[in-house]
Amino acid sequence: xxxxxxxxxxxxxxxxxxxxxxxxxxxxxxxxxxxxxxxxxxxxxxxxxxxxxxxxxxxxxxxxxxxxxxxxxxxxxxxxxxxxxxxxxxxxxxxxxxxxxxxxxxxxxxxxxxxxxxxxxxxxxxxxxxxxxxxxxxxxxxxxxxxxxxxxxxxxxxxxxxxxxxxxxxxxxxxxxxxxxxxxxxxxxxx
Numbered sequence: 789x790x791x792x793x794x795x796x797x798x799x800x801x802x803x804x805x806x807x808x809x810x811x812x813x814x815x816x817x818x819x820x821x822x823x824x825x826x827x828x829x830x831x832x833x834x835x836x837x838x839x840x841x842x843x844x845x846x847x848x849x850x851x852x853x854x855x856x857x858x859x860x861x862x863x864x865x866x867x868x869x870x871x872x873x874x875x876x877x878x879x880x881x882x883x884x885x886x887x888x889x890x891x892x893x894x895x896x897x898x899x900x901x902x903x904x905x906x907x908x909x910x911x912x913x914x915x916x917x918x919x920x921x922x923x924x925x926x927x928x929x930x931x932x933x934x935x936x937x938x939x940x941x942x943x944x945x946x947x948x949x950x951x952x953x954x955x956x957x958x959x960x961x962x963x964x965x966x967x968x969x970x971x972x973x974x975x976x977x978x979x
Contacts, residue, residue, distance in 0.1 A: 878896075
């Protein structure tokens with residue numbers, strides 16, 4: 789839903805064929821994640837996207853995701869490494885023009901790094917901020933954002949994690965997050 793649009797609970801109940809309570813619980817969760825805003829006696833609205841929020845989200849992500857990448861390289865289990873190897877194989881096979889597929893793969897990579905850090909508190913925090921970033925990606929997805937470079941950074945990141953090179957994994961992840969912010973900022977300024 790576009791920023792500023794009204795979230796109609798009745799329509800959601802009809803479309804999703806679920807009751808009022810699950811819808812309200814989901815909207816509370818979305819409000820907690822800053823994706824919607826409830827205004828008493830007016831309704832629930834999709835929150836706006838602005839450059840200030842983008843900068844603040846990036847400030848958090850660049851530090852925490854870099855740290856998570858370092859921890860993933862240092863703490864990842866054999867199962868984590870196998871999952872990362874599978875992600876590398878998927879990256880080799882992905883079609884660089886299929887933006888939706890690339891977005892799904894990007895999401896899988898970030899979430900695997902979070903899990904591989906072996907810190908559930910860090911993982912939970914990063915999931916929340918990644919969801920805010922993901923929303924930004926979907927808003928600008930069809931506007932020529934640099935997905936090819938992002939894929940190449942993922943390959944370098946996953947190889948560093950597999951090699952157990954924490955400092956390198958951290959540096960690549962930080963570069964990736966800053967690059968994301970730079971690309972989104974360009975599109976937001978243009979619109």
